[in-house]
Amino acid sequence: xxxxxxxxxxxxxxxxxxxxxxxxxxxxxxxxxxxxxxxxxxxxxxxxxxxxxxxxxxxxxxxxxxxxxxxxxxxxxxxxxxxxxxxxxxxxxxxxxxxxxxxxxxxxxxxxxx
Amino acid sequence: xxxxxxxxxxxxxxxxxxxxxxxxxxxxxxxxxxxxxxxxxxxxxxxxxxxxxxxxxxxxxxxxxxxxxxxxxxxxxxxxxxxxxxxxxxxxxxxxxxxxxxxxxxxxxxx
Numbered sequence: 001x002x003x004x005x006x007x008x009x010x011x012x013x014x015x016x017x018x019x020x021x022x023x024x025x026x027x028x029x030x031x032x033x034x035x036x037x038x039x040x041x042x043x044x045x046x047x048x049x050x051x052x053x054x055x056x057x058x059x060x061x062x063x064x065x066x067x068x069x070x071x072x073x074x075x076x077x078x079x080x081x082x083x084x085x086x087x088x089x090x091x092x093x094x095x096x097x098x099x100x101x102x103x104x105x106x107x108x109x110x111x112x113x114x
Numbered sequence: 115x116x117x118x119x120x121x122x123x124x125x126x127x128x129x130x131x132x133x134x135x136x137x138x139x140x141x142x143x144x145x146x147x148x149x150x151x152x153x154x155x156x157x158x159x160x161x162x163x164x165x166x167x168x169x170x171x172x173x174x175x176x177x178x179x180x181x182x183x184x185x186x187x188x189x190x191x192x193x194x195x196x197x198x199x200x201x202x203x204x205x206x207x208x209x210x211x212x213x214x215x216x217x218x219x220x221x222x223x224x225x
Contacts (some may be wrong), residue, residue, distance in 0.1 A: 033212060040122065042201065042217030043158070090157060093166065102148070103213060105157035 003027045006091050014114050017077040021109050023091030031094045031108075032074040033103065034066060036087040045088065049074055050096075067080035081113040117141060118204050118216035126222045131192045135219045137202030138184045146205030147178055149187050151198045152218065158201055161187075192223045 004025045013019055020106055023032065035058075043087055045058030047066040056079040063085060065077045090111050092103040119178035120137045127133045139147075147164035162169065164185050165194040175188040185202055 034216075040217060043215040045212050045214075048212045056212075088155075102163075103162045105159070107157055108155075 001061065002107065003093060004093055004104055004106040006089075006109050008109060010110045011109065011113045013081055015080075015082055017081050017113075019081050019111065021076045021089055021091075021111070023074045025072050025089070025091075025093045025104075025106075025107055027093055027095075027104060028071075029093040029095050029104075030071065031096065033070065033092040033094075034064075034074065035060060035087075035090045035092065036060070037108075038087050039090075046076065053075045078111075078113075081111075083113045086111060086113045116216075117214045118202055120216040120219045121200050122151050122217060122219060124220040124222050126224060128224055129192055129194060131223075132188065132190045133192060133221060134186055134188045135200055135202075135221075136184055137203045137216055137219075138182075139214075140183070141201075141204070141214075142183060144183075144204045146213070147176075147185050148203040148204055148205075148213070149174075149176055149185075150201040150215070152201055153198050157216075159202070189221075192221075194223050194225060196209055197221055197223045 006020045030051045033048040035043040046048050049055045049068045067075050090108050091106040094101045095102045149161040150158040151161045152158040164178045168177045173190045177186045199218040199220045201218045205213045
């Protein structure tokens with residue numbers, strides 16, 4: 001079984017709909033992240049969480065919210081989806097420790113907003 | 115200016131060739147450096163960390179030049195399976211600062 005899972009893997013929705021993307025991990029890591037990837041722009045950080053009570057905005061948090069329900073779960077919500085939120089979304093996890101540690105990514109969720 | 119800049123490519127090389135990618139970063143306080151590999155429509159995966167003294171892993175060699183704020187990746191004896199996008203990744207002084215990803219350099223190894 002995969003260590004970092006994301007659901008759904010693909011989603012097509014309409015403008016204005018509320019969408020939740022879910023991420024679960026079995027690696028026992030404290031740190032979790034949400035990124036979006038657009039062609040030519042690379043990965044951009046939306047939100048990150050260093051433990052259940054520590055949630056931080058990333059580079060592009062507007063239009064998104066997150067919930068860290070447990071150490072193993074970190075969900076991303078689009079309260080009112082818009083077409084420019086069409087992208088590939090990745091969840092990632094990493095261990096604690098000094099410096100930055102390797103991040104392990106989920107398989108991604110491809111979201112299309114019509 | 116982007117925090118981490120890479121040439122998007124594509125770099126088209128024949129099998130067996132040696133190819134090098136460079137990446138520049140703007141934050142002189144950066145302390146952690148990595149190369150990730152991403153196959154088409156797949157998740158990124160760590161290829162190697164980059165240490166001040168440079169490091170080598172088989173056909174792959176990574177170098178860090180702090181004075182000029184750039185990181186390099188050298189791939190020797192390219193294989194078809196090396197075809198992918200290579201992401202340059204930079205982290206802050208402590209773990210509090212999340213990683214910053216470059217937009218990637220695409221490599222296509224041709225038979």
